[in-house]
Every structure is written in C-alpha cells, then in structure tokens.
Amino acid sequence: MYFDSLSDFINMGGHGLYVWSSYALTLALMAASILLPWLNLKRTRKQLRRQFAREAANAE
C-alpha cells in the first residue's frame, strides 16, 4: 500500500479532485457502455418473444 491513511488516499497529495473525477467519469461511461446494450438486448428479446406469441395466437 502506497498511502499511509485513508484521508491521504482520498486527498492524493492535493490532486484528489482531478484523479477521482477522471476515474468517476470513466467508470460511469464504462457502466453505461455495458448497461445500455444489456438492457437493449433484454428489451429486444422481450419484444420479439411477444411478437412471436402474438403471431402464433393469430395463426391459430
């Protein structure tokens, strides 16, 4: 462990704001680039499933 204490770790020698804001932004964008496609995939599956069920019902 490079830092002595937790407050040291958060402060980062005065550069804490810069470091943490870049990491926060990056993690947010990464989370978005996973979550949005994942939700989209789920939604697509659901929509198609509903559509197929409807078509099957109509066919009968």
Next chain:
Amino acid sequence: MNLVKKTNAAAFCRLTPKKVNSPSLMAVFIAACRREWQLQVRRKGDLINPLVFFALVVVLFPLGVSPTAEILAPVAPGVLWVAALLAVLMSLDALFRPDLQDGSLEQLLVCGYPAAPLSLAKVLVHWLLSCVPLVLLAPLLGVMLYLPFQAQGVLMLSLLLGSLTLSLVGAIGAALTTGLGKSGVLMTLLVLPFYMPVLIFGTGAMQAAIGGHTALAHLALLGALALVALVLSPWAIAAALRIAVSGE
C-alpha cells in the same frame, strides 16, 4: 444541344457487343469531361454562390474581430483558408445529386467503362469551374485583410494545389451522401476532419512566406497530398456512387 446528345450517346452507351464502335477509355473520359463542362456551365448559380459565400465569410471577420491591420494581418492566412475550405465544401454538395435524380449516374456505372476515371472527370471539371475562380478571387480578399504582398503568390498557389485535394476528398463525402435529399450538415461532419492536413499545410505555406522563408516544403507537401488524392480517391468515389445507386 444536338452535339451534346451525340457525344453522350457515344460515351455512355456500349450496348452492342461490337468492338468496332466502342471508343477508347481516353475518348470516353474526354466526352465525359465535355458533358460535365456543358452541364456545369449552365448551372450558373451553383458556380457563383460558393464565390459569394467565400467573400462573405471573409468579410465577417473584420466585422467580428477588428478592422485594424495589426490584428487582421496575422490571422489573414487562416481566415482565407478556412473560408475557401468551407466554400469548396459547399460547392461539392450538389455534385452528384442531379445525376442521380435524372438517372445518368446509373448510366455512368453500367456503361462498361471503369467508373473511377469517369467520376474523376466530374470532379476535375468541377475543380476547374469552381475552385480556379476561387483562387483568382482570393488575392483580392487578401488585400482586404492586409495580407502582405509577398504572400499573395503563395496564397494562390497553395489554394490551387490544396483545392484539388479538397475537391477530390470532398467528392467522396458528396458521393456517400448523394442518396439523401439534403445532406449539407452531415457531409460537412464527414469531410471536415479529412480537410485538416490541407488546412495545416496551406496556412503553413503562407506563414512561411509572410515570415520571409521559402514555402517550397509546404507547397511540395500540398502537391504530394493532391497526387495521393488524385490516385486513390476516384476509386473511393466510384465505390461510394455504386453504394448510393444501389440504395435507390
């Protein structure tokens, strides 16, 4: 009018398999150039509007920044180049659309000759008719921006070389967006990043000339860019036109 029809017929119809009547690629290229010349000369508005646009954008700067020579002269190369670049981009927007709408683009692609040289003919004629007048207009606007006299020659030469690259690269973007009804902003977004090297070397040449150095290195680089564009971009333009026609 009759003459146009005849040359066009020779150029774009090789329906019969008879080898005797099929003209050489060079003849077809010249016929395509001639057709293009006649078509573009008749659309006077499309030729004049970019020039007016160029002059207007340049006039905006003294109004927006400052009319004094101390401030205008150092930014003159950049202003002239950016304005010229945008004017070339504007003029390219309608390069292929009329041909797509009246079906002659399809003829160009199915006529049996390679599409790349024929689309090159279009771009070259366009360059002659819209960019060369732009180059001739530029020194006048340069004087209005207090551009030092020794940079005027380099301004014209760099614009002449640079606008060829701009036309060729911009034509790729124009061909890609031909199928769209209105594409002004999208085409700008596609093409402008590719214009940056030309802008850098063009203004670099002028800055060298203003500083009293030789602009030869910059001009040579602009020439190299133009040659590379001349060799590569016709193929990209032809491919883009094929894609645009297949979407119709």
Next chain:
Amino acid sequence: MWNWLKTLYHRLGSPKWFYQITGKWLPWFVAASLVLLTTGLVMGLAYAPMDYQQGNSFRIMYIHVPAAFLAQSVYMMMAAAGVVMLVWKIKMADVVAQALAPVGAAMTFISLVTGAIWGMPTWGTWWMWDARLTSMLILFFLYLGVIALREALSPQEVAAKACALLAIVGVINIPIIKYSVDWWYTLHQPASIKLTEKPAMPASMYLPLLFMVLGFYALLGWSVLLRARAEVLRREAKSGWVRELLKDK
C-alpha cells in the same frame, strides 16, 4: 490451427452460429474484464508509487492511456470489419462494426476528458492544443461522422456499405492527419511536458497499466458482444432459429 481459424471465420458469418458462440464467449469476457479492471484499479490507485514530477495526478494515466489506445485500435477494427464486409460480403462484420462505433466514440471521449483533467495540474490549463489531444479530438469527430452516416442512411445494406467505405477512407487518412498535426504542433509551440512518455517506468508503475489495457479490451469485447447480439436478433427476426429460440415457454 489455420484450418480451425478458417472454419471459425466462415462460421462466424452465419448469424445463428454467431449468436450461439458469442453466448458462450460472453461470460469469459465478463470475468476477464471484471478481474483485470479491479486488479488494475487497485494496483494503480493504491499501490503504484507516486511520480516525482507530476505527483499523484499521474494516476490518471491508468485510464487515459488505455482509453487513447483503444480509441485508435477500435477505429482500425472498424475498418478491418469494413474490409471483411465489402470484400467477402459477410454481414456479421457489419454487425460488429456497428457495435464498435459507439464504444470507440466513448473511449475517445474518455481519453479527451481525462487528458483535459490531467492537463490542469500538469500544464495549469484545462485545454492545450497539444498534438495528441488535437489528433484525438479529430478522431472523435471521425467517430461521430461514422455514427451519423449510419443514422442517416437507409436501407440497412446501403448504410452498412457506406460506413465500411468511410471507415476505410478514414484509416488511410489517420496517419496523414496525425503526421500533419504533429508537424503543426512543432511549428507553433516547441515541445513542452509530454504527457505519457516516461523513460524506464518501474514494474510497480507499468504493471497496473498493462492490466488496465487488457481490462479495457475485455470490456470492449463485452460491450460489443452485447450490442452485436441484440442487433443480430433484430436483423434476423424473420428467420426460423430466432423464432425457435424465443418461443414462449
């Protein structure tokens, strides 16, 4: 090995097989990206020693450099997919290219913003017309162009071919743009502090970087597979295997 690769390549051209095999690959990408990114983050943020010149702000490097790295290589991948799409007419290549574009744009954005944030403690300003930041900005516009072109064009096959062509033209131009921007930069301002060039980094400094780069790649794979799978389902909605797959139980 070669034959195995060849069969894999041809099979990946089939939407059904693509969907099935990516389903099997997905957990590996998930696990790899989570493990690598967590290790890299902990090592980079907490264990790497401080840089004597830049202080702790150098820790931004652990996201800035991988993001910039990916921003460039994703564009190359997009162009490669474009070549596959145009030459072999494999539609799955276009699905992948379509999925790559937003991730690449996000990576370019990350590297731009972290570069700007890093610039504040290092240069004293949020933005400097540094050669690398400027090239990255141009790359960002190239991504936006590809995304906008796909949005604008319809039918899908036309958009696919047009985007492939644009990506290829872009790849030919990227070295020219990079070279000209470097040249412009040296012309206007002589070299100042370089962001990432560090002679002889100790292992405790570059190991986290290695983990982060690999982790970013794994995350890219994860995100792209998710997007591509949704897109395959949408494009193949009329085919029998999708119907079979999504039958109501």
